[in-house]
Amino acid sequence: MYNHLIVTMKDAVLRCARLGLTYPDNGRSVRALTDVSFEVRHGEFVSVIGPSGCGKTTLLHVLAGLLPPTTGNVQLPESAPGLPPAASMVFQENSLFPWMTVLENAAFGLEMRKVRKAERESRTSRMLERLGLAGRERDYPRQLSAGMKQRVAVIRAFVGGGPVLLMDEPFAALDRQTRLRAQEELMDLWDAERKTVVFVTHDVDEALLLSDRIVVLSASPGTVVAEYCIGVERPRDLLWEPDEEVIGLKRRIFASLGLAVGLAQHSCAT
Amino acid sequence: MKTVRSLFQGAWLIVLLLACWQALSKFRVLDPLFFPPPSVLLGTLGSLIMSGELGHQILRTLERTMVGFVGGVAAGVVVSVILAVSITLRRATQPLISALYSMPHLTLLPMLMLILGMNDVSRVLLVALATALVMVIQTSDAIRGINRDYVDMAVNYGAGSFTVIRKIYFPACLPQIFTALRLAFGRALVLTISLELLNSDDGLGSMIWNAWQTFAIEKLYVSVALAGVLGVMFQGLFQVLEKRLVPWTEPAR
Numbered sequence: 467m468y469n470h471l472i473v474t475m476k477d478a479v480l481r482c483a484r485l486g487l488t489y490p491d492n493g494r495s496v497r498a499l500t501d502v503s504f505e506v507r508h509g510e511f512v513s514v515i516g517p518s519g520c521g522k523t524t525l526l527h528v529l530a531g532l533l534p535p536t537t538g539n540v541q542l543p544e545s546a547p548g549l550p551p552a553a554s555m556v557f558q559e560n561s562l563f564p565w566m567t568v569l570e571n572a573a574f575g576l577e578m579r580k581v582r583k584a585e586r587e588s589r590t591s592r593m594l595e596r597l598g599l600a601g602r603e604r605d606y607p608r609q610l611s612a613g614m615k616q617r618v619a620v621i622r623a624f625v626g627g628g629p630v631l632l633m634d635e636p637f638a639a640l641d642r643q644t645r646l647r648a649q650e651e652l653m654d655l656w657d658a659e660r661k662t663v664v665f666v667t668h669d670v671d672e673a674l675l676l677s678d679r680i681v682v683l684s685a686s687p688g689t690v691v692a693e694y695c696i697g698v699e700r701p702r703d704l705l706w707e708p709d710e711e712v713i714g715l716k717r718r719i720f721a722s723l724g725l726a727v728g729l730a731q732h733s734c735a736t
Numbered sequence: 737m738k739t740v741r742s743l744f745q746g747a748w749l750i751v752l753l754l755a756c757w758q759a760l761s762k763f764r765v766l767d768p769l770f771f772p773p774p775s776v777l778l779g780t781l782g783s784l785i786m787s788g789e790l791g792h793q794i795l796r797t798l799e800r801t802m803v804g805f806v807g808g809v810a811a812g813v814v815v816s817v818i819l820a821v822s823i824t825l826r827r828a829t830q831p832l833i834s835a836l837y838s839m840p841h842l843t844l845l846p847m848l849m850l851i852l853g854m855n856d857v858s859r860v861l862l863v864a865l866a867t868a869l870v871m872v873i874q875t876s877d878a879i880r881g882i883n884r885d886y887v888d889m890a891v892n893y894g895a896g897s898f899t900v901i902r903k904i905y906f907p908a909c910l911p912q913i914f915t916a917l918r919l920a921f922g923r924a925l926v927l928t929i930s931l932e933l934l935n936s937d938d939g940l941g942s943m944i945w946n947a948w949q950t951f952a953i954e955k956l957y958v959s960v961a962l963a964g965v966l967g968v969m970f971q972g973l974f975q976v977l978e979k980r981l982v983p984w985t986e987p988a989r
Contacts, residue, residue, distance in 0.1 A: 532888050550894025560885040565907035565984045578894040606984040626893065 478505040479543055479662050480529065480553070480630055486537035486687075487524060497687035498524045502538070504681050504690055506630070511656060511663045511700065513673035514681045517723060521688030522666040523558075526632045529664065530555045543629060550578050553664075554627030558635045561619035562607040568594065569603040572618050575626015586626070593621045597651055613644035617651065624655050630662045637672070646704055649675060653701035670719050674712060675702055682722040692722040772954050777961075780954035789943075794962065797928055797940040804860045805924040808867025809917065815868065816875035826876070837873060841866045841927055845934065859931045866927050867920040874916030878909040911978075911985050918974040922967065929963055940966070 485502040488495050498521040506512045516522055527533040529540055531551050542552045554575065562571045569590060570577075576586035594603060597617050607615055616636050623631045637645045649672065656663060667673050673680050678700060682692040694715055698706075708716070754774045760766045761773040768776070784790040819826045841862055848858040882905060890904050932941025940963055947956035 527888070530888075530892050532892060551892060553892075555889065555892045557885055557889060560883055561889075563886060563889075563904070563907075565910070565982075574890075575893050578890075578899070608984065608986055 478541075479508045480506040480664065481541040482529065482538065483541070484538035485525070485528060485535045485540065487521070487528060487533065488536045499528070499535075500687040500689050502683070502688065502690055504693065506662055506664060508629075509660045509662055510679065511665065511677045512679045512681060513665045513667055513677040514683060515667055515670060515673050515719070515723070516683030516688060517685045518668060520683045520685040522668075522683060523634050525683070525688065526555060526634050526664070526666055529553055530632050550575070550628060552628040553630040553632050554623050556616075556619050556623045556631065556633040556636045558638055561636070562615050564607050567604050567606060568599060568610070568618055571607065572621045572625065575622050577626070579626060581626075590621070590625055593625055594618075597621060611644075613640050613648060616640065616648060620648075620652060620655065624659050624661065627661070630664065633663060633665045635666055635668065638668070645672075650704055652676065657701050670716060670723075673719075674708065674716060675704070675706065676700075680719060682719060692718075694719060770953065772957060777954055777957050781958050784955070784958060790958075790962070793938060793940050793943045793959075794966070796938045797925075797932065797966075800856060800860055800932075800939065801863060801921075801924050801928045804863025804928065805867050805921055807860070808864035808920065808924065809871055811864065812868035812871025812916075812920075813875060813913075815872050816879060819872065819876045820879035833869065833872060836865070837869045842930055842934070845931065854935065859928070859936070862931065863924045863927050866923050870920035870923055871913075871916050874912055874919070875909060878912035879905065881912075882908050911982050914974070914978040914982055918971060918978075921970055921974065925967055925970065 482505075483503050485499055486497070487499040488497050490496075502525060504512075514522055514525065524533065528535050529542075530553050531540075531542075532555075544552070563574070566574065569587060572594060573586040573590040576589065581589075591600075591603060594600060599614060599617065599621075602610065602614070607618075610618070616639075620633075620636060623633075637648045640648060653676065665673070665676060674696060678696060680694045680696065681690055682694070683689065684691045696712065696715065698709075698712065757766070757771070758773045758775060761768045761771055772780075781790075819829065844865070845858065845862060848862060852858045852861070886904050886908060887900060890900050895903065928939070929941040929944075932939035933945050934941075936942040940959055943959045944956060944963070947953075947959060
């Protein structure tokens with residue numbers, strides 16, 4: 467039923483093989499991830515989708531090198547000595563440092579890469595301006611709306627992050643309109659910078675709109691149950707009308723997530 | 737305009753009380769021997785300033801407070817960092833710190849004087865201890881309470897441990913450190929004046945005690961009031977500093 471696509475790709479930039487993670491909790495050991503394997507090609511946009519508590523955030527922490535896996539390994543492009551890791555993370559909450567201004571936050575990645583102040587400010591300002599944050603450079607995060615904060619966090623990742631970006635439900639806390647706008651901007655940024663993105667979400671529509679490929683995780687312990695390719699040119703328009711094939715895909719994703727509701731609704735419509 | 741309004745908001749009740757007091761002693765409802773009217777106290781204040789006595793006493797008090805406070809802050813921050821790093825030391829020192837924090841520091845004075853003699857060294861040391869305790873409790877709490885996300889984020893972008901301390905831990909703890917500084921200074925001032933009240937040749941506390949001993953009622957009122965004014969001034973100063981140095985926190989309502 468699932469079309470597993472675990473093929474070994476020669477041009478993969480990120481490859482995780484049989485990742486497993488167990489952590490102790492009150493004397494018991496909890497299995498958060500088991501046997502997670504998938505690959506991401508250069509410039510690809512891959513969404514990881516799954517029910518809450520399936521270890522999506524844990525998986526990203528492992529990919530970012532913030533948590534060592536119990537079993538298996540992650541392969542990422544080597545970063546030069548003294549330079550930041552190749553995979554940079556965008557957090558869902560607390561994504562900005564409250565004590566830094568918008569400009570300092572957005573330029574943080576460049577600062578860690580030892581880019582000169584004048585250059586990092588000009589590069590960051592240009593990007594802030596492009597995403598409608600001109601004039602807010604000296605503000606502190608508390609003065610921004612939730613949508614603006616996430617925009618700054620995404621800018622930081624694109625301007626100063628590594629070649630692989632790991633996004634942990636960056637738009638989950640936004641209202642629907644703000645989220646649409648954020649998605650559109652993300653597609654623009656991706657189009658301009660062509661970075662490789664692993665995007666965690668629990669929103670199937672968001673995953674369908676944004677990604678080349680969708681990896682579905684099951685709940686506790688998290689493991690890959692399915693992978694789907696979306697064979698539609700990217701970046702896609704917000705008004706993109708999914709064709710029969712994509713709707714079929716959506717139905718299968720819902721099924722992989724164990725959501726029978728999605729199936730029932732579809733069969734009513736046809 | 738805003739400062740004028742906040743000044744008014746904080747001052748009208750005091751002015752009103754002073755006016756009532758003035759009126760009541762004018763009409764002899766209050767005995768001016770025990771409750772000298774504010775107008776008389778103002779004159780006493782003037783002569784105390786002119787004679788230079790007041791300046792001298794306040795300076796002595798501030799000197800003791802400041803030396804103890806600065807030493808205590810430095811020691812407190814160093815100890816907090818050590819306790820934040822070592823769990824073993826933290827657990828071992830916790831009962832001692834709690835005990836010292838919750839007991840009246842004045843009770844330690846006789847012991848200190850026994851060891852160090854009846855001098856300013858014992859007094860300043862006690863003030864430093866009181867300050868350090870507030871700093872240790874607040875700062876180590878702040879260091880341990882830091883949000884892991886911020887540290888993870890910085891590490892993920894390539895920050896080394898020195899950068900993490902400088903760019904993450906330090907600013908993240910700064911708001912709570914400022915609260916600690918304000919509380920600690922309050923404690924230091926109270927303790928200094930109490931110590932001077934108990935046994936000292938000079939300082940605001942000794943001035944209060946001497947005024948009582950010699951029945952110099954006007955002087956008594958003026959020096960007690962000044963102890964209060966001093967406290968308010970420094971609390972205000974710390975708030976201004978905090979606003980300047982920690983501009984990212986939500987302003988208090």
